[in-house]
Amino acid sequence: MEFYEAVDKRRTIRDFVSEEIPQAVVERIIAAAMKAPTNDHMRDWHFIVIRDKETVAKLLDIIPKGISDEDMEQLLKDWNLNDSEQQSAYRNAVPKQHKMLMDASVVVIPLLKQKTDILHPESISHLNGFASIWCSIENLFLAATAEGYGCNLRIPLGIEDKYAKKVLGFPNEYFMPCFIGIGKPQENAPAIKQKDIDVKERIHLNKW
Numbered sequence: 331m332e333f334y335e336a337v338d339k340r341r342t343i344r345d346f347v348s349e350e351i352p353q354a355v356v357e358r359i360i361a362a363a364m365k366a367p368t369n370d371h372m373r374d375w376h377f378i379v380i381r382d383k384e385t386v387a388k389l390l391d392i393i394p395k396g397i398s399d400e401d402m403e404q405l406l407k408d409w410n411l412n413d414s415e416q417q418s419a420y421r422n423a424v425p426k427q428h429k430m431l432m433d434a435s436v437v438v439i440p441l442l443k444q445k446t447d448i449l450h451p452e453s454i455s456h457l458n459g460f461a462s463i464w465c466s467i468e469n470l471f472l473a474a475t476a477e478g479y480g481c482n483l484r485i486p487l488g489i490e491d492k493y494a495k496k497v498l499g500f501p502n503e504y505f506m507p508c509f510i511g512i513g514k515p516q517e518n519a520p521a522i523k524q525k526d527i528d529v530k531e532r533i534h535l536n537k538w
């Protein structure tokens with residue numbers, strides 16, 4: 331797939347058919363992730379690839395399986411989500427947080443080595459490792475798209491990351507930025523409309 335086509339086709343997919351992804355494909359996708367730019371040249375990243383459904387179920391046990399209409403409306407208010415397209419995106423995404431990972435063919439947990447307290451950085455450079463792994467996550471998404479698969483991600487809330495560490499047994503010095511689900515998209519899988527943005531209005535030549 332041509333690069334710009336992969337960029338256009340990469341959409342967050344939360345509805346999958348039940349289909350295995352060959353391990354060779356997973357390895358190519360993660361090899362692409364490993365090619366991303368890295369702050370300290372070390373690429374000290376690991377990727378836990380979970381296929382075993384029992385382990386996935388245990389890992390996701392802590393994630394709510396749905397949300398009532400009332401709680402959804404409250405969440406939109408609490409998080410000040412006022413844009414109607416943004417609201418549609420959240421109305422689609424929030425109820426699927428558990429299912430989109432449970433139904434994925436593989437759940438991938440990216441890990442970075444974090445030497446300083448990521449939640450209390452002393453300077454922006456203390457977030458370099460975190461920024462780098464997000465570069466690798468985008469490579470992973472684009473590679474999965476080019477391979478004909480779809481991806482989603484969830485940011486761990488509350489103690490979900492600590493719980494994942496317990497379930498998956500990764501070392502203390504490694505930090506988990508997100509859960510990733512990869513799978514074959516359902517034929518009618520909705521991709522929520524992206525905001526229409528006029529790129530020319532966002533480019534500031536020489537000065538803002």
Ligand SMILES: Cc1cc2nc3c(=O)[nH]c(=O)nc-3n(C[C@H](O)[C@H](O)[C@H](O)COP(=O)(O)O)c2cc1C
Pocket residue numbers: 340341342343419423424427482483484485521522524
């Ligand atoms: C930093 C970051 C955090 C996100 N957190 C979540 C999340 O917790 N759950 C979820 O379902 N999607 C999450 N997403 C996906 C966004 O909802 C999605 O990228 C956005 O709606 C745009 O849609 P698109 O990816 O199809 O272009 C996140 C994306 C990013 C980049």
